[in-house]
Amino acid sequence: MPIPSPLHSRTAPLCITQEWRDWSGYLAAITYQPAHEVEYYAVRNAAGLLDVSPLYKYEVTGPDALRLVNRVMTRDIAKCRVGQVMYSPWCDEDGKVIDDGTIARLGEQHFRLTAADPNLRWFQDVGYGMDADVRDVSTQLAALALQGPNSLPILKILFKEAKLDALKYYYLLQSEFNGTPITITRTGYTGDRGYELWIAPDKAAPLWDRVMEAGKSYGIIPFGLAALDILRVEAGLLLIEVDYTSSQHAKIPAQKSSPYEIGLGWAADLSKDEFIGQRALQAEKKAGSPRSFVGLEVDWKDLDRLYGAVNLPPQVAGRASRIAVPLYANGKHVGQATSMVFSPILKKYVALATVESSYAQMGKEIEFEVTVEYVRVRAKAKVTKSLFYEPPQKKSVARG
Amino acid sequence: MTDFDFIVIGGGHNGLTAAAWLAKAGRRVLVLEKRATLGGVAATEELVPGFHFNIGAPDARLLSPAVLDGLDLKKHGLEFIESEIAAFAPQADGRGLTLWNGAEKNASEISRFSKDDQAWKEYSRQTSRFAGVLAKMACLRPPTIKNNPLGLMLAWGRLALQVRALGGRDMMQFMRVLPMSGYQYLNEHFETEALKGLLSVPGVTGSTQGPRASGTGFMLFYQQMGAARQVSGGVGQVSAALAKAAQARGAQVRTSIGVKRILSERGRGIGVELDSGEQISAKAVLSNADPRTTFMDLLGAPQLEPRIVRRLRGLKLRGSTATVHLALSGLPDFPAAGGDQARLTGDIVICPSLDYAEKAFDDAKHGRISAYPILIARIPSLLDPRLAPTGQHTMSIIFRYAPYKLAESNWDAERERLGDLAVETMAKYAPNLKSLILNRRVITPLDYEREYGLAEGSEMHGQMGLDQLLLQRPVPGFVGYRSPVDGLYLCGAGAHPGGGVTGLPGLNAAKQALKEIR
Amino acid sequence: MAETKRYDAIVIGGGHNGLVNAAYLAKAGLSVLLLEQRPMVGGATVSEEIYPGFKFTVFSYVVSLLRPEIIRELELPRHGLAILPLESTITPLPGGDYIYRGTDPHETFRNIQRFSPRDAEAYREYGHAMYQMAKAVKYILSIRPPDPTSLHPRELMALLKLGKHFLNLDEQHMYTLAKLMTMSSADFLEEWFEFDPLVATLSASGIIGTFLGPRSPGSAYVLLHHYMGEIDGVFRAWGFAKGGTGGVAEAIASSAQELGVEIRTNAKVAKVATRNGRATGVVLENGDEFEAKQVVSSLDPKLTFLKLLDPKELPSDLVGSISKFETQGSSGKVNLALDALPDLACLPGEGVHLKGAISISPSVAYIERAYDQAKYGQFSEKPYIDIIIPSMIDPQMAPPGKHVMSCFVQYAPYHLRESDWEDQREAFGDAVVNTLSEYIPNLKNIILNRQVLSPWDIEQKIGLSGGNIFQGELSLSQLFFLRPSPGYAQYRTPIRGYYQCGSGTHPGGGITGAPGRLAAFEVLKDARK
Numbered sequence A: 001m002p003i004p005s006p007l008h009s010r011t012a013p014l015c016i017t018q019e020w021r022d023w024s025g026y027l028a029a030i031t032y033q034p035a036h037e038v039e040y041y042a043v044r045n046a047a048g049l050l051d052v053s054p055l056y057k058y059e060v061t062g063p064d065a066l067r068l069v070n071r072v073m074t075r076d077i078a079k080c081r082v083g084q085v086m087y088s089p090w091c092d093e094d095g096k097v098i099d100d101g102t103i104a105r106l107g108e109q110h111f112r113l114t115a116a117d118p119n120l121r122w123f124q125d126v127g128y129g130m131d132a133d134v135r136d137v138s139t140q141l142a143a144l145a146l147q148g149p150n151s152l153p154i155l156k157i158l159f160k161e162a163k164l165d166a167l168k169y170y171y172l173l174q175s176e177f178n179g180t181p182i183t184i185t186r187t188g189y190t191g192d193r194g195y196e197l198w199i200a201p202d203k204a205a206p207l208w209d210r211v212m213e214a215g216k217s218y219g220i221i222p223f224g225l226a227a228l229d230i231l232r233v234e235a236g237l238l239l240i241e242v243d244y245t246s247s248q249h250a251k252i253p254a255q256k257s258s259p260y261e262i263g264l265g266w267a268a269d270l271s272k273d274e275f276i277g278q279r280a281l282q283a284e285k286k287a288g289s290p291r292s293f294v295g296l297e298v299d300w301k302d303l304d305r306l307y308g309a310v311n312l313p314p315q316v317a318g319r320a321s322r323i324a325v326p327l328y329a330n331g332k333h334v335g336q337a338t339s340m341v342f343s344p345i346l347k348k349y350v351a352l353a354t355v356e357s358s359y360a361q362m363g364k365e366i367e368f369e370v371t372v373e374y375v376r377v378r379a380k381a382k383v384t385k386s387l388f389y390e391p392p393q394k395k396s397v398a399r400g
Numbered sequence B: 001m002t003d004f005d006f007i008v009i010g011g012g013h014n015g016l017t018a019a020a021w022l023a024k025a026g027r028r029v030l031v032l033e034k035r036a037t038l039g040g041v042a043a044t045e046e047l048v049p050g051f052h053f054n055i056g057a058p059d060a061r062l063l064s065p066a067v068l069d070g071l072d073l074k075k076h077g078l079e080f081i082e083s084e085i086a087a088f089a090p091q092a093d094g095r096g097l098t099l100w101n102g103a104e105k106n107a108s109e110i111s112r113f114s115k116d117d118q119a120w121k122e123y124s125r126q127t128s129r130f131a132g133v134l135a136k137m138a139c140l141r142p143p144t145i146k147n148n149p150l151g152l153m154l155a156w157g158r159l160a161l162q163v164r165a166l167g168g169r170d171m172m173q174f175m176r177v178l179p180m181s182g183y184q185y186l187n188e189h190f191e192t193e194a195l196k197g198l199l200s201v202p203g204v205t206g207s208t209q210g211p212r213a214s215g216t217g218f219m220l221f222y223q224q225m226g227a228a229r230q231v232s233g234g235v236g237q238v239s240a241a242l243a244k245a246a247q248a249r250g251a252q253v254r255t256s257i258g259v260k261r262i263l264s265e266r267g268r269g270i271g272v273e274l275d276s277g278e279q280i281s282a283k284a285v286l287s288n289a290d291p292r293t294t295f296m297d298l299l300g301a302p303q304l305e306p307r308i309v310r311r312l313r314g315l316k317l318r319g320s321t322a323t324v325h326l327a328l329s330g331l332p333d334f335p336a337a338g339g340d341q342a343r344l345t346g347d348i349v350i351c352p353s354l355d356y357a358e359k360a361f362d363d364a365k366h367g368r369i370s371a372y373p374i375l376i377a378r379i380p381s382l383l384d385p386r387l388a389p390t391g392q393h394t395m396s397i398i399f400r401y402a403p404y405k406l407a408e409s410n411w412d413a414e415r416e417r418l419g420d421l422a423v424e425t426m427a428k429y430a431p432n433l434k435s436l437i438l439n440r441r442v443i444t445p446l447d448y449e450r451e452y453g454l455a456e457g458s459e460m461h462g463q464m465g466l467d468q469l470l471l472q473r474p475v476p477g478f479v480g481y482r483s484p485v486d487g488l489y490l491c492g493a494g495a496h497p498g499g500g501v502t503g504l505p506g507l508n509a510a511k512q513a514l515k516e517i518r
Numbered sequence C: 001m002a003e004t005k006r007y008d009a010i011v012i013g014g015g016h017n018g019l020v021n022a023a024y025l026a027k028a029g030l031s032v033l034l035l036e037q038r039p040m041v042g043g044a045t046v047s048e049e050i051y052p053g054f055k056f057t058v059f060s061y062v063v064s065l066l067r068p069e070i071i072r073e074l075e076l077p078r079h080g081l082a083i084l085p086l087e088s089t090i091t092p093l094p095g096g097d098y099i100y101r102g103t104d105p106h107e108t109f110r111n112i113q114r115f116s117p118r119d120a121e122a123y124r125e126y127g128h129a130m131y132q133m134a135k136a137v138k139y140i141l142s143i144r145p146p147d148p149t150s151l152h153p154r155e156l157m158a159l160l161k162l163g164k165h166f167l168n169l170d171e172q173h174m175y176t177l178a179k180l181m182t183m184s185s186a187d188f189l190e191e192w193f194e195f196d197p198l199v200a201t202l203s204a205s206g207i208i209g210t211f212l213g214p215r216s217p218g219s220a221y222v223l224l225h226h227y228m229g230e231i232d233g234v235f236r237a238w239g240f241a242k243g244g245t246g247g248v249a250e251a252i253a254s255s256a257q258e259l260g261v262e263i264r265t266n267a268k269v270a271k272v273a274t275r276n277g278r279a280t281g282v283v284l285e286n287g288d289e290f291e292a293k294q295v296v297s298s299l300d301p302k303l304t305f306l307k308l309l310d311p312k313e314l315p316s317d318l319v320g321s322i323s324k325f326e327t328q329g330s331s332g333k334v335n336l337a338l339d340a341l342p343d344l345a346c347l348p349g350e351g352v353h354l355k356g357a358i359s360i361s362p363s364v365a366y367i368e369r370a371y372d373q374a375k376y377g378q379f380s381e382k383p384y385i386d387i388i389i390p391s392m393i394d395p396q397m398a399p400p401g402k403h404v405m406s407c408f409v410q411y412a413p414y415h416l417r418e419s420d421w422e423d424q425r426e427a428f429g430d431a432v433v434n435t436l437s438e439y440i441p442n443l444k445n446i447i448l449n450r451q452v453l454s455p456w457d458i459e460q461k462i463g464l465s466g467g468n469i470f471q472g473e474l475s476l477s478q479l480f481f482l483r484p485s486p487g488y489a490q491y492r493t494p495i496r497g498y499y500q501c502g503s504g505t506h507p508g509g510g511i512t513g514a515p516g517r518l519a520a521f522e523v524l525k526d527a528r529k
Helices: A007-013 A036-045 A065-072 A120-126 A151-158 A202-218 A225-235 A276-286 A302-306 B012-025 B065-070 B104-111 B118-138 B150-165 B168-177 B182-188 B192-202 B216-223 B234-249 B291-303 B306-313 B352-365 B409-429 B444-450 B504-516 C016-026 C069-075 C107-115 C116-139 C153-167 C171-182 C183-190 C196-206 C219-227 C246-256 C302-305 C316-323 C364-375 C421-439 C453-460 C514-528
Strands: A019-023 A027-029 A047-051 A056-061 A085-091 A096-105 A110-113 A133-136 A142-147 A172-177 A182-186 A192-197 A219-224 A290-300 A326-331 A333-342 A348-356 A363-373 A377-382 B004-008 B030-032 B044-048 B051-054 B080-082 B085-090 B096-100 B229-231 B252-254 B257-263 B267-274 B277-288 B321-328 B347-350 B376-379 B391-402 B436-445 B489-490 C004-013 C032-035 C046-052 C053-059 C084-085 C089-092 C098-099 C239-241 C262-264 C269-275 C278-284 C288-299 C331-338 C359-360 C384-388 C402-412 C449-454 C498-500
Touching: A007 A027, A007 A202, A019 A056, A019 A225, A019 C288, A027 A036, A036 A047, A036 A219, A036 A225, A047 A202, A047 C116, A056 A065, A056 A120, A065 A110, A096 A172, A096 A182, A096 B192, A096 B504, A110 A202, A110 B051, A120 A133, A120 C116, A120 C316, A142 A151, A142 A202, A151 A192, A151 A202, A172 A202, A172 C032, A172 C053, A182 A202, A192 A202, A192 A333, A202 B444, A219 A348, A225 A333, A225 A348, A290 A302, A290 A333, A290 A363, A290 B104, A290 C269, A302 A348, A302 A363, A302 A377, A333 A363, B004 B012, B004 B267, B012 B234, B012 B277, B012 B504, B030 B234, B030 B257, B030 B409, B044 B234, B044 B321, B044 B436, B051 B321, B051 B391, B065 B504, B085 B192, B096 B104, B096 B192, B104 B118, B118 B150, B118 B168, B118 B182, B118 B216, B118 C302, B150 B409, B150 C269, B182 B192, B182 B216, B192 B216, B192 B352, B192 B376, B229 B234, B257 B277, B257 B291, B277 B504, B291 B306, B291 B489, B321 B409, B321 B444, B352 C402, B409 B436, B409 B444, B436 B444, B489 B504, C004 C016, C004 C278, C004 C514, C016 C069, C016 C246, C016 C288, C016 C514, C032 C288, C046 C246, C046 C331, C053 C449, C069 C514, C089 C196, C098 C107, C098 C196, C107 C116, C116 C171, C116 C219, C171 C219, C183 C196, C183 C219, C196 C219, C196 C364, C239 C246, C269 C288, C288 C514, C302 C316, C331 C421, C331 C453, C359 C421, C364 C384, C384 C421, C402 C421, C421 C449, C421 C453, C449 C453, C498 C514
Parallel strands: A047 A219, B004 B030, B004 B277, B030 B252, B085 B347, B277 B489, C004 C032, C004 C288, C032 C262, C089 C359, C288 C498
Antiparallel strands: A019 A027, A047 A142, A056 A110, A056 A133, A085 A096, A096 A110, A142 A192, A172 A182, A182 A192, A290 A348, A290 A377, A326 A333, A326 A363, A333 A348, A363 A377, B044 B051, B080 B229, B085 B096, B257 B267, B267 B277, B321 B391, B321 B436, B347 B376, B376 B391, C046 C053, C084 C239, C089 C098, C269 C278, C278 C288, C331 C402, C331 C449, C359 C384, C384 C402
């Protein structure tokens, strides 16, 4: 039975649909109101607030903290300055991805890591013999994601002293809320301008209240996981156990993926100090990866044709679908689309997909399986970048 | 150009064997020993003026002929004193059970106790056959789970044929009894508790396991690979001869030089850094230290994959041997020997029954010193009078079990209490013992760790339980004598075939290194 | 009046393996007679109303290992087999706390996290690893052990296939498997977990039914043996058979009868009749004789070879190794009829935790101390106890509002050094109730009836030699092609037409039915010749 998150007292009354999902053992709202698109548009056009407390959080401290984190992560964390945040996957000894998350450098010898799965044991074991301490702070920190173009003005009302205007994409600042320390990171899982607020659980509810109050005139509403799923697919962001399987959970070797196979090749820094999986990734880089991660745009006209044949308009996933769909080329199975959704802002049916590397070039034509009235047919689709939507405010720094 | 071809860390008998073998092949070899004397625990030291004691290993019964002859050790001064007696086990009822080397007399000796003399014949036939197979196995590099070289596969294939050649019946028995407990194996043969108690002792050597533990049967055969023979001048002479053999071929042997760490670069061992800070480079490094010291301390866990570190953390060292060395003014009188001094020239074993041994282990399992310990004593000065002043004697008593990790005390507090307990226990069988003691030195597992560098005082460099043998020795995933770090080899007892003064880990590791390092 | 009747095959013993064997033989068209000495079939797999209104799962009490192919092939659900899930395991701890492991992984995670965040994570990974292991050995459960001494191409091929199976395993999984085959369960688990009570309660699966402690090498294999269960394709799912484990036997018996098996109860076999080294039938204790071309014994190896046959008919090697076959039972059973629901001190009141197992295994040292006593011929005064309350899972097991409680207790050595079981039975029962009362304060006040079974009683009642629930220790020396004896691990015996199909053969004990099924295939192979 999932348990309430530290923000449940606030989210529960707002969740009039009673649609909840178990997120790492916590109750998480799927959609607060019947039309999740409203929540989606709030994030794209105004502001939305999401409870992300169920994320796993770890702190690494001590003289060898950097050495430890750098040995875990495929990216070079030595380049992460104090006050900076990085996103990176991490791999097992065979170079297969275990999980991915953010690394916030709070001090020279102090990092805070987020993860989708429990990873304490892994971090501790990678750092065995090092002079560093890894602690699970998951239950000691609640987190709120304030996302959308209006997130900055709202935050500025709450934190008048903080230099929020100057806070760059993937940087952080420390402040106080009612006398309690708070970390504000300019991060998120929506592909829009956004901030995540990290605070002690007992202060999370008052913080929620203040954010909602300040955001009132800026159009803020809470948003749930249904809207989030659309936002993250548009932004080309991966979801563990949906778009890839953690090597720790894979039942057979074929279910495991290297960073190259899930579009995170850019994050594998083969020239940095030794990290777990480096040797295997060097070999894979040399030999080439059998699979690649791509975006797909399904040809709307073709969908129209297929559904038109049974006298229906195209039936597409309004909520992002996480049921993988096979992909074909010349009648041969070449991969699968793992997340797909009709993008409300692009008005396109888009998908995140894994395909054989020879089908990964931009513009490549591929067939996407669609079930039209119980009959499996194939629609034309085109390989694209997985980043479908990126508004300028996502990374821009406010003037002044 | 590196400073040396090979650096051997640790001048124990295996390190020296490896060094001598490498030097024999014309390679430039450096041996670094932390202590002032060579030999590790296979050393003989003058703990009391005029009295020379074998610190750990009492003899070199398992020394492989491949080492002895291959390195001409006799030419370098190694001599053995053969003893007729294998073991003598005085009993509480005043009787004594003696076993000779060579089975002839033993049956009649056993018939004094029971009808087990018939079973003895079958037992000694079977154990010597099985020990023969093990002796061959000990000389081979263990195979890995996957991707074995053809030559190795052929060698193991030949061994498999030899097992097959035991005949269907013995072959099945071999497979059946290898994983068995000494308890079960001995109970299948014998009824006499005194005999079973005595025979169970080799099965629990060097491990914190009782005779009921599966796999202790294997150790019974392992220990049967050789016959008791004393080294003239003390067991330390083995190391002395090995060092001479190495030096004669150009190897450098430096004592009192501690290695601080093993240097590695991108997963390759490239040399060592000394305590002094000096760095010495080599094409490859062979470590005679135990696996934990080698990989966790000298190399450092962060140089290894987490899955390897996890396995190394699971390495069961679990030393539980203490030794009580006594300088004696005269020969102790064991009434059970009936005045026959010769019976005291082998092992004097106090282990009257299987339950006695198992109960001794129960204490250790719960972190206590055995209240009723197994004792294995030697009086080497009987056969080799030079070891003690004229008319006087050295007696070394191996005490089991003395677990390294004490639940409710510590070794600095328990050292002399253990010494007292050993003497009291032995004095039950040799009443004049206490009055003969001139001096006493107790070496606890903690002392073996501190003074001799054995992690957790494990003389086997990891207990030889079923789960730490063959391709699981020292831990799964290590390929033969190679380690996960290229150019770093393990040449001590932590590698196959394991502990005892065999020289085989050193020899096999050297052969492996020669093949791979040009 | 002695009668003589003729069958294609006779199966001796109506335990679950005998029933499975008979059913498969009948399914292949043989005329089959099954003989059971007791008034009911089931052997150790029975439910009996010892106290009016209360059904005891007298001996065995949980199901998981029953092979899914048997359930399908014998259509057992149609014959009434229903396996209800056992939700959880709760381990009360001395300080008044408890470890709870249930079906919701997050709940289990949070519970373990209170003691060790690291272990909470390790628990998931451990489950994953054991899943992989169960997958790796599943093949072994489904094959007849090859004979490594034989040079027959068939045997060499089988060995080759087996070797190939293992070589195809992931390298890391091979290492884990090697560890499982050689380690003690506590050592194996300590490589995963740091919280001792968690190690203890998990290690208990490594000692059940064996004369081993959690620190005895070889117990990790038994741990694996208990993970091989598969219900509805899910590995490691324990269940409780509706109606008790007797429900399993009844379903198989019903299927067997429908397939044409004739079942006779109260029919104790005295001897297997032989002529010229060939089995010709059986003789009952009452003098009745039955003839058959093939005779299959589901009894344990000692009875199968040394009692039903004249040892003189057997090679001395075999007689020797069967006499050495370790069958000393180590476990007892205490069944309680209760007036009300037991109340756990650590988690009072009714709750889902009472629908699962309650494990008295508070520390590794606790179980080891229990074992220490058994080694020297005493029952454990503070034993390891595995409890279920069948009436919480299947209300028909007891009158409304009342309950039955099944307590599997270890250690109770078959050989008591200074006394005998007739003398010690109730003292043993008292030790169990006293131990339980420390965790269940209201227990003594609600006991209506108590049934205490020592290994000796189990032997008396259902014949199992030494009262060993696996028909022989699951030690490395007694597994696979060594079970029950080298050279006779392929279900055949030196007597032509005489076969073995009990838990004393590969793959061993537990309600798997696998020995019965695999043996049937061998019998049928010969029948076709």
